[in-house]
Amino acid sequence: MEVAVVGAVVGAVVTSLVPKLSAVIGKRFSEFSDLDDDIRYLKTELAIIAAKMDEQHKGQQPSVLQNISTADMRDLAFDIEDCLDQFLPCAACRRGAVSKGDLLDFANQVGKLKKRLERAKQQRTDTDANGSQQAVHLPDQLLGTPAEPADQVGIEEPKQEILGLLGSEELLVISIAGFGGSGKTQLTRAVFDCDEAKEKFGVRAWHTASDHKDGDELLLAILHKLFPEETLLSVSEMQSQVSRLQQRIRFQQKTRCLIVVDDIEKHHWEAIKSFFSELRIIRILVTTTVQTVAKACTKDRGYIYNMRTLSVGDSKDLLKKRVGNFNRNSTDLEDGSAAIVRKCHGHPLALISVANYLLQQEQITGPVCQKTSRLLCTHMDEDKHGDFTKLRQILVNNYINLPFHLKTCLLYTSLFPNDRPVSRKTLTHRWLAEGYIKRETERTYQEAADEKLEQLMDLNIIRPIDTSNRGEKKTCKPHGIMHQFMLYKSISSNFIAPSLENRGNFRHIMMENQRNRREADIDHGATSPAARRPNRLSNLIRSFKPSNSTGSDEDLRPRSLTVFGSAEEAVYSDLINCKLLKVLDLKECNNLEDKHINNIYKLLHLKYLTLGSSVRGLSDKMGNLHCLETLDLRKTKVNTVPVEVISLPHLAHLFGKIKLNKLSSKKLDKFLSGECNLETLSGVVVERNSQFPELMEHMKKLTKVKIWCVITSTDGNYTKLSDAIRKFAQAGTDTSQGARSLSLHLNASSNEMVHLSATSRKAGSAPPVFYLSSLKLQGRLTHFKEFAKALSGLRELCLTCTNLEGPILLACLRELWCLVYLKLVEDRIDDLDINLDGDLASLQRLCIVVKQPRFPKIAQEALPGLVSLQLLCKDLEGVCDGIKVGHFEHLREVALDSEVNPKTIELWENEAKEHPKRPKVLLLKRVEAADTWSAAKYVATDQRSSELLVEGTP
Structure with a gap:
């Protein structure tokens, strides 16, 4: 798996390098005739090598030489990216060094990197010729063996729930979906074998889909079970008898049938669904790890049951029943078992694997349990033939079969603590800032990022937590045991550096102090010495020099820094040395102050920046962050943002509750003469003298805006703001940026704002038509019906504290023909x-x-x-x-x-x-x-x- 992990890292670097290399190629270097060819060579060869690394060694265990070669290739890719970033901070603008001396130095570095790549390419060819060691594969039936009686913990409630679903006259298909090892087969077997199922269903048949080469063969096997007296020798003969067999089942009204298909895939369902679609005396129970397969099976008359993790109590019971000799009176042992339960995150197979391992120990003590918990991932990685084999196989298969771009995105999720969900927007915006999302032909970058996250959730590797107005997922997190394993692999592959000191060429630093993280839960077995060193960023970042660097401590490699909890002063003083940072996430850093961010404006590559609750102000020097795409101030105490910030050429998303500085005529003219790329402004406070209404009309790409109105109808800004809102709402058909969203918080003196926006027009002109997809209104409304008439295409509406009477509200809602979501x-x-x-x-x-x-x-x-x-x-x-x-x-x-x-x-x-x-x-x-x-x-x-x-x- 090491090759696959490192290969994914290389692939991610290559994905981010392609636009930079293309941008460099677009420059004209007449004085350096070989530079253009060298860059084209780097671009082409890196892409080829990354593709080969993704495909190579699937299903095989790489040799030691291949692991070394892959690590060398990773370091080379990092060095190429460092070289390009130092020369070309902004690929989108082709903005970088232009002096002859800079070009000469850049050309020399590119030449050296080309030679290194040629040597590495030859080395990989020689190494691959030596072959790979065969990996150990588990037979499918071994992965699906029935649970022992001691493992039947926490299964009674879901079993009764499934039995209740099978008793419904409307539900013909029940899909049990969940992550590998979560107990889908065990739950299904408990239902299938219970007395109630035997009494309810006169005919029962169990089939494992993977035992059949295709769907037709599966259908043939099912029919053999249903009609044992029939002679069905082949698929072709079966097809001619399908109609007759359906009629036979219809006439057997007294005999109900239960068919189980374990580990079903979509092509299996496509082959069997037509036979069973109208047979109401048959119930089909299927298991799958893929949500889209579960949905396909239950599209018409079905139900999806998503597997839940075991509760803490059930996890303890399973562990104790399996081990059998836990001393309940030992506080030490209780603490040790609690650590195991915490680490396994309610995953049944993980708990069983640990229990089997403990049974092999001479004595089960608290320290043994604590150590087993801390080194769980090491055991999974190194114990390829013992107690952790099945668990490792499931986790490896979930990862190894992903395309490399999804592998990297999954690895990246382990940056976030698994005890709290991560926002969908936070995750996708960070992927985009890191350059891990490749632009696809018909999708925007954001759509491509959303699609990648949907794919990971579809595979049940990442779990959705909160749901948005449209039924989309707002927050998510990986399955706990997968998160642990991915963090372990990310550390051992130099992708993520944990909060404790680890030497190596890490790309991402994640720091979490001891108050927020249990040290015993972190498995550093593969990468760190036994002696733990102080939590200092300075000790970390000084190890991040390119392998060919001869420079000072300023030559540092990390591309992201994420801090949870408190950080030492040394973190802030050393931060400026990470000059190539793209992502700086200090939102959860609770001791961050204004003085600590004085020099952030020097991080010229920064694309994503979030700040914590102690920050009160921003300097106008933040306008130097040319590459910044996302700025999140929601947790800060920042009230005013300099216009230099909203003028940044690539800033697309600005979050917070902010006011804008009063602009001089010169600054205002400069802003209005330039191009504003803001897509999300959530949100802005409009006061009496605010110039935002004038600026809003210039924000042509704005698709989502949140406004707090603190003005009265006598203010000069009142009419200006209503006009800006009307133009924003009417411009929906003129943008290629997608649906528009408006959120208005009205005070008692601005409650006619929506009425004015709907009625303000030239005499004799047609009533306005607003092209909003989503609207949120908070505050007393007096003339909402006129506004509603202009919103016939609205899909989402949230009304808060409007004091509208029921009949009036209903009359307004009747104007909204397309409304899909309503919140009152x-x-x-x-x-x-x-x-x-x-x-x-x-x-x-x-x-x-x-x-x-x-x-x-x-x-x-x-x-x-x-x-x-x-x-x-x-x-x-x-x-x-x-x-x-x-x-x-x-x-x-x-x-x-x-x-x-x-x-x-x-x-x-x-x-x-x-x-x-x-x-x-x-x-x-x-x-x-x-x-x-x-x-x-x-x-x-x-x-x-x-x-x-x-x-x-x-």
Whole structure:
């Protein structure tokens, strides 16, 4: 796997190098005739080598020489990138050194790198000729062996849930989806073998899809089980009898059938689905690691059951049942077992593997458990024939079969602590800043990054946590055991440097102090000495010199620095030495002050910058950060941003709650004469003398804007802002940047802003048409209906504290024909009655947040397309009289406030069980807003409704 990991790192470097090499080639070097050819050679050969490294050694164990050769190639790729970055800080603008001396030095370095690449290429050819050592492969049936009785922990509740789903008359196919080793096969086997299934289904058949070469052969095997008396000798003969066999099943109304297909793939389903699509006495239970396969199987009459990790309690029970001789009275041993449970993150196979390893030890003590936990990844990596073989095989297969660009993206996720979800935008914006996303023909860079994340979530390697208005994933995190293994591999491959000192050519530094991270949970077995050194960035970064460098400490290699918790003063003083940094993430750094960021403007390669809660101001020198693409100030106390910052040529995303400096006429003219590339401004405070309305009209690429209005109708800016909003909303069809989103926070004196924006036009002109996809309005509204009439294409709407009466609100909503998502946040909203099936016919997701448990009434015929219903009030008791779960035919989820009482949760659970589609009941936790202007926010919680029921039961 080492070659694959390092190959992915090289591939990622090559991906980021291609535009830089192309930019250099685009320059004219008449005095250096060989330079252009040398650069073209580097570009071509690096791409070829990266592709070969990705394909080579799949399914094989590389030799020691091949590992050395691969590491050398990685260092060479790093040196080439360093050389180009020093010469050409901004490839997009071809902006870099231009003096003859700089060009001469650059040409000499390129020539040397070309010679090194030629030698490395020849060395790889010679090394590969020596062949590879064969890897150990596990038979598929070994990976799927039934669990022992001692392993049947935490399985009763999901087993009963699956049995309940199989009893539904509407659900013909149940897909059990989840990460490898999460217990899908064991759960399915427990269902298949239980007495209730035997009584309910007169015919049962179990098939492992991988045992059959194609879908037709699988179908033939299933039919042999269903009709043992039939003579079905071949696939061709089976096809001629399909119709007759379907009729036979239809006539057998009293004999229900259960068919299990373990580890199904899409082509298997395509081959068998037509036979079973209309046979209502047959239930099909499939397992898969791929979400799109699960969705394909359950598209018409099906349900997806996503595997959950074991709870802490179940994890402890499994470990103790398996080991058998834990001394419950030993605090030392209890602490050791807790460390193992924490490290395995509820992954059943990981817990079983550790338990089997412990059983081989002479004595199981607390220190033995602590050491086993800390070196878990080392055991997986080195123990290729023992207790960790199956676990290692699953993790390696999940990684090795990914394309190299996905491998790198997955490795990168291990930079973030696994005890908290990471924002989708944070992750994709950082991938883009690092240059790890390749531009595709029909997609923008952001669309390509989103697609890569979707692919990793589809494979269940990364888990979605929170869901957005559109049903998209807002936050995510890798499966815990995969995160541990990827972090280990990233460290051993010089991709990530952990907070403790590790010498080597690391590309990314992640620092987390001891208060935030348990040292015993970090496995440095492959890379660090036993003696741990102080947590100092200065000790780290001085080891990051290019291998051919003869310079000072300024020649440093890291491309990103991420700090969680407190950092020493030395970190900030040494930061400026990391001159090639692209990503600086100090959002979670809690002792960062203004003095520490005085010299950040010297980091000329910086593309992504987030700052922490102690920062209060920004210098206008930040305008030197030419390459900056994302600036996140949401956690800071920064109130005012210099115009030099928003004028940066590549700045696309600016987050925070900011005001803009008052501009001189000269600065204003300069801004208006240049090009503004801002796409996201979330958000800006508009005051009496703010020049933002004038600047907003110049932001032609703006697609998402959030505005806090603190002006009155008598202010001169009032009309200017309404005009800017109207032009922004009307420009939606003129941009290729995608749908537009507007968020307005209105005070009591600006509540007619939306009315003015909708009615301000020349006499005799047609009413305005707004091309907004998403609109959020907070504050009292007086004339919303006129605004709504201009929003016929709106898909998402959030209204907060508007005080609109129910009938008036409903009249406004009837103007929104395309509305898919609606969120209403009010004190009470029980005077809203949705009675007609024509009202909000396109609505799919409805979220209502109220202080008093009084919800609107929704008639049975209304909201025919609803799939998600969120009723959020911590004081809710029982089910709502005016809202019945059974009335929504396509409902997939119901969300409640996590603070509601257990009895209420139980009642909603029972309502959901009566629904033909068995929607999930989710618990959402309220997050207090940072200020009184922000709307109510809820996030997903890992606590399951069933756990809350148990804990709350007297």
